[in-house]
Amino acid sequence: MLTSEPTPLPATLATRLIVEPRIRVRTSVLPAEDPERASAVCADSGVPLALLARHGATVRQTHRRANVVVIDVPAERQDALRTDLAAAGFDARPPKPVFPLLNESVPAQHVPAIWRAGFEGAGLRIAIVDTGADRHPDFAGRIALAQDFTEHGDVDDVGHGTHVAGIAAGAGAVYRGVAPKATLVIAKALAGDGGSEDAVLAAMSWASRQNVDVMNLSLGGPGDPKDPLAARPDVVQLARPGAGPARPQARPRRDRRRGHARGCLPLRRRRRERPRERARP
Known part of the structure; x- marks a missing residue:
């Protein structure tokens, strides 16, 4: 059933940050798989562990293909840690909802x-x-x-x-x-x-x-044309209009035109084959 209320956001968005390191992430470590190894991979990627520790933050996971490090941080320290990471030259942001x-x-x-x-x-x-x-x-x-x-x-x-x-x-x-x-x-x-x-x-x-x-x-x-992962030259972007969620989001979709994004390969939806109309006598 459709409602007039926007889709609620997961609470974890306020307690995590996705950090793009200066050096390529060498391997992927899953959440809770090996915390010490995740911290080591994070440090090897140039993210200062001491800075994270000052805000009570820990390394949650690393992802080689996306080249990101995910940080767990207390909600009340998320903004401050994000500011300090930016001052140190790192792009950091809360995860996007899906x-x-x-x-x-x-x-x-x-x-x-x-x-x-x-x-x-x-x-x-x-x-x-x-x-x-x-x-x-x-x-x-x-x-x-x-x-x-x-x-x-x-x-x-x-x-x-x-x-x-x-x-x-x-x-x-x-x-x-x-x-x-x-x-x-x-x-x-x-x-x-x-x-x-x-x-x-x-x-x-x-x-x-x-x-x-x-x-x-x-x-x-939500879409973001400036998303670093989407902007990477080795990532193929496929898009089809009208594939959005049935539930209303906090902000309406602005543009449903096919193929208007630079570097995006548009897809065409195949229409159903309708039965032929019977000839009238």
Whole structure:
């Protein structure tokens, strides 16, 4: 149901900072995986640990591909630490909020024809980075691993991740996913109040270690054309208009034109094939 209220923001946005170091992050360390190693990687990247300690902050995780360090900091010290990091020449900001998005799967994909050709996903490992997934009979024996990165437990309290997993690999008698024989790897990065990009980064890092062939993220958040990750020349940007959340956000989307962003590869939505109108007698 749509409401007039803006989507609430996760509380963790006030207790974390994402820092872009001067030196490339050499490896990814997941939250709580190895705090000492995470601190060492942070220090090797040029972020001063003494400065973090003065504000009661600790290194939560590092991410090699995104080249960022995530810091846990008391909420009352977040602004002060951000100011001191900026004075030391580091870009630091709170994580961006992210929310689950649900897009419709249509018969235009011609998936049954692929099944008839003998391709049903056997041997594939698909990672679902979402709100988790229920142990539904349609996934029986095919959820290889599941991990929570939200600190809310691994239960899918939204249902979005279960739905997405069903689209990808459900094997029901009536409703089937695209790859009904694939193995699932579930990484919970969002909860009932959404999530934050640091949790998504941690979930992606973990999933990439599980020998997956495909990683799906049906989520989104506020856009920023100046985002350093989006501006990197080795990152391909894909965009389709009209894929925003159904729930109203705090600020309205300003522009839905396709392909107006520099360096972005626009996608065109395929329209449904409507049945032909019957000829009138």
